[in-house]
Amino acid sequence: MHDAPDGKQLLHIVIGGELKSLDSTEFRDLRKVELVGAYGSYSEARAAWKSKAQATVDNALMRYFVIHAHKLMDPATDKDHR
Numbered sequence: 001m002h003d004a005p006d007g008k009q010l011l012h013i014v015i016g017g018e019l020k021s022l023d024s025t026e027f028r029d030l031r032k033v034e035l036v037g038a039y040g041s042y043s044e045a046r047a048a049w050k051s052k053a054q055a056t057v058d059n060a061l062m063r064y065f066v067i068h069a070h071k072l073m074d075p076a077t078d079k080d081h082r
Contacts, residue, residue: 013038
């Protein structure tokens with residue numbers, strides 16, 4: 001599954017962990033940050049993110065993020081792609 005109209009793979013990484021506070025995106029302990037996985041499309045990454053976020057809903061400090069790694073690897077892909 002690809003989100004790019006040209007069929008190119010768009011690498012997305014999902015990570016998560018407990019934050020220091022509710023108004024921060026700084027992790028409490030980087031050694032405990034979970035790498036959920038790497039995905040070839042935003043929609044696949046979003047599904048993984050949603051699953052992990054829903055599973056940890058009881059912990060207000062637990063957050064998961066989708067990192068658009070393709071934008072870091074090739075800034076030219078940062079047009080209208082997610």
